[in-house]
Amino acid sequence: MRGLFPWLFGLALAVRFAAFSVEPFGAQRVNLDTGVTTLPQGGVLTDNENGLRLKGSYIEYKEGSFVRARGVELLSGKETFLAESLEHDIPKQEARFQGLTFSNADFKNLRAQKALALFQEDIVVLKGEVRAQSPALEAQTLVVDLKGREALAVGPFTYKEGKAILRGQGEGARLYLRFQGGKVQASTKVPGSALRLLRYSGLL
Secondary structure (H helix, E strand, C coil): CCCHHHHHHHHHHHHHHCCEEEEECCCCEECCCCCCEEECCCEEEEECCCCEEEEECEEEEECCCEEEEEEEEEECCCCEEEEEEEEEECCCCEEEEEEEEEECCCCEEEEEEEEEEECCCCEEEEEEEEEEEECEEEEEEEEEECCCCEEEEEEEEEEEECCEEEEECCCCCEEEEEEECCEEEEECCCCHHHHHHHHHCCCC
């Protein structure tokens, strides 16, 4: 009986993540051998279980397994992800983006060449020409804790606030951002509680 429980857990997980509705913009092709559905003209996938809505100009997916899309708009309860492409691993609750623009209550038009969203941990990792319209930030790598409303820039960065400018050079540079009460607190001294964000910076 011991071997039955992991199987039942895996089945329950697959059923949970399979609960999304589909609105195709055109043809909907299903490969019966692989179980992969393709929407060549794109469409909208709505995951009611996890509060996600994905719109894409091209989508292919396998229920309970993955979603791949191009020309992507992904909306959660509090965040907006716009990207050239997306690969969403449904069981892992992870999404990889190329050409991402991200916005939420703390960041406006935060852009990066590539990004990884860990939905279960409320973490977004951005890498490559990272730039935000607000707060005024340029960085090599940025780790954002959505739930904790804090972020850590790793490597070279430039941060502007009014006339003040903070710069960091080299791979050892660090900038800690804390969002509270509509304001941003920035410091090159990283509190011990935020050092955990460092481990995410190497995931991309």
